[in-house]
Amino acid sequence: MRNTAFFLAGMLLLLLQSNMFRVFSWVHVPGLVPSLVLPLILFMGVHEYSLARGAAVAFVLGYGTDLVGIAPVGLYTFTYVAIFVLVRAAGVRLAAQTVLMQVALALVAALVHSVMVLGLIAIFGRDAYVPRAIYAMAFPHALSTAAIAPIVFRVSRKLHAATSTAPHVEAARGT
Structure with a gap:
């Protein structure tokens, strides 16, 4: 149910x-559109x-991102699963309960994700100019x-609590 x-x-x-570019179209900073799926994967x-x-779940969301975006199929599929596994491995040491920690975790993960995407495009891409054209983003x-x-962490936390399998307090009391 939770998955x-x-x-x-x-x-x-x-x-x-996929429609956020319309919101940020008035700002002329390339790459300013956030990834909304990445914080959800970080939360998990x-x-x-x-x-x-x-x-x-990260695989399917990555594949969906590949299909909606213009990225080569498999690029976000691989990187979202890799980010999930990296964060899961470091999750014992991370406590993303505070807003500052959530922001720091998302910033580092987004930078690592961008480096992974740029590296994979540089290695497997057909056009050598593409990584140089998009690294500034x-x-x-x-x-x-x-x-x-x-915001995504808050929504994810509420979704996590709503799909919890723990019995409610009222049900435990017998009322």
């Missing part, structure tokens, strides 16, 4: 993300979701993703 809810929330965030990684299920993208991360 389905996060998958559907991720798809809604992906649809919202930090909150100790099952490795197989979390990676499967990495930092504004990471900043905007970090700025929006606390």
Whole structure:
């Protein structure tokens, strides 16, 4: 139930993300559009979701991002699963409960994600000019993703609580 809810929330965030360029069209800073799906994947990684299920949700959301965007198929699929596994491995040491920690985690993860994407495009891309043309977008993208991360974390936390399998207090009391 929880994985389905996060998958559907991720798809809604992906649809919202695909239309965010209209919101930021008046600002002429390339790469300022945030990634709304990345903080959701970070939330799943930090909150100790099952490795197989979390990676499967990250895989499907990455594949959806590949299909909606103009990226080569498999690029975001691979990088979202890799980011989930990295954050999951470091999740024992991270406590993304405060807004400052959520912003810092999203900023670092977005920068790592951008470096991964640029590296993969440089290695496997057909056109050598593409990484040089888009590397300047990495930092504004990471900043905007970090700025929006606390909102996505708050929504994810409410979704996590709504799909919890723990019995409610009223049910435990017998009322």
